[in-house]
Structures are given as structure tokens and as C-alpha cells.
Amino acid sequence: MLLFVVVSFFVNLVTTAAFFLINVGDLHPAQFFSSFYFEKVAFISGKGLDGKPLNLTFDFVTFGAFGYCQGAASEIQSCSNAHIHYTMKDILVLHQIESQFIPSAVRGFSKITVLFIPTVCVAFVAFLLAALALKPRFRKRWIHVVVTFLSILISLAAFLLTLCVFTVSIARKIQYERHLNTSGAEPNVKVYLGPALWLTLALLPWTAFGAVFGGFAVCCPGRISRSLSSSPRPEDVRVQVHTASEKKAEGSPVDGAHGLTAV
Known part of the structure; x- marks a missing residue:
């Protein structure tokens, strides 16, 4: 039971x-928080939609769950305020792309990230119950059922x-590269998938393992406890072997004596 807990x-x-x-990614210019983004658009060279050369004070933009950050020379310079549904109005080039070419389902990227809020709350409640179960007096079956x-969920x-x-x-990666790249020798933009996206992908098998393990902990602790209690301990086995050897040693002369008398 303790192993399950x-x-x-x-x-x-x-x-x-x-x-x-994932939730706090791109909410602050600090390097730690700005490292957890879903997508990064890096401007290299070329022209915008109006045919004019790109004249930007930054050379990359990163998108988080509830905000975005702008930077230059691999350093974050500023981040937007936290919004459940943020837009690219302050970034004219990206705003033009989103308003003219990107479908609404793809443009509303931050709308789906609102699901991260209840998810992290449920995960935190499960964590508190699991921490509570570390104490022996709270190691109850109902806690395991709720955690499972x-x-x-x-x-x-x-x-x-x-x-x-x-x-x-x-979809955003394809749309940005298609409409922001010019026909020159080098593209003017590169789009990269960020660490937050891969972290979300890694959480899928991890949380599935937690759910399966929790169900196993709820259904099978009684059987495991009975099997562990019924299986002999090494100390008991050694005592039984020692007792049997002593009895055999004590009984050998007697058997031999009976055998001689019989003859």
C-alpha cells in the first residue's frame, strides 16, 4: 500500500x-518563464505583406498559453499582459496575417488554452490528496478512489x-511560413515548435500511467496484502529448516537403535 501512495x-x-x-509560460520576461512557449516565430529577412522590408525592433516572437513575448538577439525584451484570448494587434505583421489568411479556428489559438486552468486545478487537488495519503491515518481507500x-480526468x-x-x-506554423515567406533566396521567417508543446505531448502518456496505476492501487491492494501475508518470510523459512535439521539429528540414533533391537 505504501508503494502505491x-x-x-x-x-x-x-x-x-x-x-x-505551461500556464505561466511567456507571462514574464524572465528567462525561466519565457522558456515555456508553444511556438516561436523568428524573423530573418524579407518583406512584409505590403511589400516593404521588415523593420522590426525585435527578431522573434514566442507564444505562450496566455500571452506572448518579443525579443532580439536571443533575449526577451517584453511580454504582453496575461489574457485568456490575446491577439497580435501590437505586432502588425502577424496581425495582418491572422486577420487576412489564418482561419478563425487557428487564429483563436489562446481560446483552447483556457482548458489548462481547470486541468492544473484538478491536478493540484489530486496532488494534495496524494500528499495527505502519505500519513498513515489518512491512508484510506476512499482517498485512492478520489485520486484515481x-x-x-x-x-x-x-x-x-x-x-x-x-x-x-x-496549422499556425504552416500558415505563418506560407504567407510570411517571400520568393527570395532565403525565407524571411522560420517557425519553431516550443518546449511547452512537447511538454504537453509528454504529459499524455504520463497522466495515463498515473490513472492506470491509481486504478490498480484501488482494485488490487487487498489481494497484494493477502499474498504478501501468506507468503513465508525468509526468517521463518530459515527457522523451519533449522528445526527440521535438529529433529532429524535427534531422531537418527533412536531409529538406529530400534533397527539393532529388531535384528
């Missing part, structure tokens, strides 16, 4: 921390988030 605590701890990092149910949310975010990110 420890593993459940560790799984929910990692899940909560990962979803938290929450783990299943997290796993389902991770699947939906992975499907939506990955699909939309790929």
Missing part, C-alpha cells in the same frame, strides 16, 4: 508542476489538450 504522490507532483509551467478519478484533459494544441500549432 508514494508513486501516486510522485506522479501527481510532476503533473501539477508541468501544467503550472481525478487522475482519469487529468488524463482525459491531457489527451484533449494535446490533440487541440498540437493540431493548432502545426
Whole structure:
């Protein structure tokens, strides 16, 4: 039972921390927070939609769950305010692309990221219950049932988030490169998928493992406890072998004596 509690605590701890990092990505110019973005648009050279050369004070933009950041020379300079549905109005080139060419389903990228808020809340509740179960007096079956149910919800949310975010990110990547690149020798923009996207993808099998393990912990702890209690311990086996050898040693002369008398 203790093994189930420890593993459940560790799984929910990692899940909560990962979803938290995804939520705070691109909300602050600090390098730690700005490292967790879904997509990065890097401007190299070329012209905008109006045919004029790109004249930007930054050379890349990163997109997070609830905001975006701008930077130059691999350093973040500023980040937008946190919004559930943010737009590219302050970035004229990207705003033109989104308003003219990108479909609304792809343009509303940050609309789907609102699902991260309830997901991280559910993961945090599951983590608290798993931490509570570390104490022997709270190691109850109902706690494991609730944690398993929450783990299943997290796993389902991770699947939906992975499907939506990955699909939309790929679609935005294709649209940006198609409409921002010129016909010159070198493209003027490159679009990269960010760490937050791959972290969301990695959470899919991780949360599924947590849900399956939690269900196993709920259904099978009684059988495992009975099997462990019924199996002999090494100390008992050694005592039985020692006792049997002593009895055999004591009984050998007697058997021999009976044999001589009989003859």
C-alpha cells in the first residue's frame, strides 16, 4: 500500500508542476518563464505583406498559453499582459496575417488554452490528496478512489489538450511560413515548435500511467496484502529448516537403535 501512495504522490507532483509551467509560460520576461512557449516565430529577412522590408525592433516572437513575448538577439525584451484570448494587434505583421489568411479556428489559438486552468486545478487537488495519503491515518481507500478519478480526468484533459494544441500549432506554423515567406533566396521567417508543446505531448502518456496505476492501487491492494501475508518470510523459512535439521539429528540414533533391537 505504501508503494502505491508514494508513486501516486510522485506522479501527481510532476503533473501539477508541468501544467503550472505551461500556464505561466511567456507571462514574464524572465528567462525561466519565457522558456515555456508553444511556438516561436523568428524573423530573418524579407518583406512584409505590403511589400516593404521588415523593420522590426525585435527578431522573434514566442507564444505562450496566455500571452506572448518579443525579443532580439536571443533575449526577451517584453511580454504582453496575461489574457485568456490575446491577439497580435501590437505586432502588425502577424496581425495582418491572422486577420487576412489564418482561419478563425487557428487564429483563436489562446481560446483552447483556457482548458489548462481547470486541468492544473484538478491536478493540484489530486496532488494534495496524494500528499495527505502519505500519513498513515489518512491512508484510506476512499482517498485512492478520489485520486484515481481525478487522475482519469487529468488524463482525459491531457489527451484533449494535446490533440487541440498540437493540431493548432502545426496549422499556425504552416500558415505563418506560407504567407510570411517571400520568393527570395532565403525565407524571411522560420517557425519553431516550443518546449511547452512537447511538454504537453509528454504529459499524455504520463497522466495515463498515473490513472492506470491509481486504478490498480484501488482494485488490487487487498489481494497484494493477502499474498504478501501468506507468503513465508525468509526468517521463518530459515527457522523451519533449522528445526527440521535438529529433529532429524535427534531422531537418527533412536531409529538406529530400534533397527539393532529388531535384528
